[in-house]
Amino acid sequence: MKNMLNEHGMVYIKPDQGTFGTGVIRSSKLSDSEFSYQLGTKKHTFSTFEGMAVSLSHVIGKRKYLIQRGIHLLEYHKRRFDIRVMVQKNPKNQWETTGIIGRLSHPEKIVTNYHSGGTLMSVGTLMSPHTTGSQYAEFQLGLKLLGTEIAKQLQGSYPGLKEIGIDIAVDRRLKPWVLEVNTLPDPYIFRKIGDSAVFRKIHRYCVHYGRFTRKKKRS
Ligand SMILES: Nc1ncnc2c1ncn2[C@@H]1O[C@H](COP(=O)(O)OP(=O)(O)OP(=O)(O)O)[C@@H](O)[C@H]1O
Ligand SMILES: [Mg+2]
Structure with missing residues (x-):
């Protein structure tokens, strides 16, 4: 340390x-x-x-x-934020980044987790003071690609992987840093804000690969 x-x-x-x-x-x-x-x-x-x-x-x-x-996270109205990127196997068996959501920390805390008083917000809104429109489009595309690259890489070690949730910090130079990768990401955060079509797709993919059904034992 x-x-x-x-x-x-x-x-x-x-x-x-x-x-x-x-x-x-x-x-x-x-x-x-x-x-x-x-x-x-x-x-x-x-x-x-x-x-x-x-x-x-x-x-x-x-x-x-x-x-x-430690990464000095970007701020929005003096509160730090980071980004959760949801990546899933689609029904064509390809990795797809299905959702990107921003998490704004509680003003007095050092974590952004929703369950620690963080607030979910659209990444576009959080990034708007830090980027121009075209910079943001490029940034968003970069996050989506990073998501599928990480999933493909991890699949090498975890062949049964179907979904991941990546926590990403962004610094002042707009560089993304991976903080952690969750293997059982919460799909429901995407129901709380934003486009309902995003959540419907995430949910549909979850159902397709059996996230909500108990695994049957093979004999
Ligand atoms: N290296 C770091 N630099 C800046 N902020 C960080 C860093 N690591 C964690 N954080 C902040 O703390 C939050 C929680 O950290 P992290 O996601 O690693 O743990 P967790 O969510 O408690 O663990 P898990 O998701 O495995 O249950 C992050 O979302 C981020 O806001
Ligand atoms: Mg986390």
């Missing part, structure tokens, strides 16, 4: 088996004598790395966590 903070200035520390953004910590090194971390809505500051490490070790205990380089 010390090396990564020296290199990147900010890191995310996340439970190995996390959900809903619970337990996710954001830690920063502002100078050689200013360190901080935030968990939930509370920020803790320290004058040494060692002081912070002791405090973190009490929070983390013996559980397994991973440390990731």
Whole structure:
């Protein structure tokens, strides 16, 4: 963690088996004598790395966590946001990016998860202060391609894969960064906002590959 903070200035520390953004910590090194971390809505500051490490070790205990380089997410009305990209096997057995949705963090939190007080919004709206129309069209196409590329790559290791939900951070240079890939993505977030045809297609594909039916045992 010390090396990564020296290199990147900010890191995310996340439970190995996390959900809903619970337990996710954001830690920063502002100078050689200013360190901080935030968990939930509370920020803790320290004058040494060692002081912070002791405090973190009490929070983390013996559980397994991973440390990731932190990405400074783009903001919309002073709230951070990231993007969920839904990629599914279509009935022609090809990977298709079927939905893209934006997630705006609760103003005092460091995660964007809907179940942690985040708000779902259209990516077009969230990106509008950061892009021109043609830049956005290119950006959106890039996300769709990234989605299918990641699915094809993962399928090499997970041959039964039918759907993934990718959490993507975007930095000021509009570069997308993969934060995590979920193998059981929630399709219903796409019912909450936007075009109802998008949700209908996502649902139709889910039904087609049997997401909602219990797997029958083969004898
Ligand atoms: N490296 C990072 N840089 C910036 N923000 C991050 C980073 N990692 C996570 N976040 C923020 O925290 C949120 C939650 O992190 P993540 O998606 O990795 O865990 P999770 O949603 O709790 O896990 P899971 O989806 O496996 O249940 C992300 O959606 C994003 O807003
Ligand atoms: Mg997530």
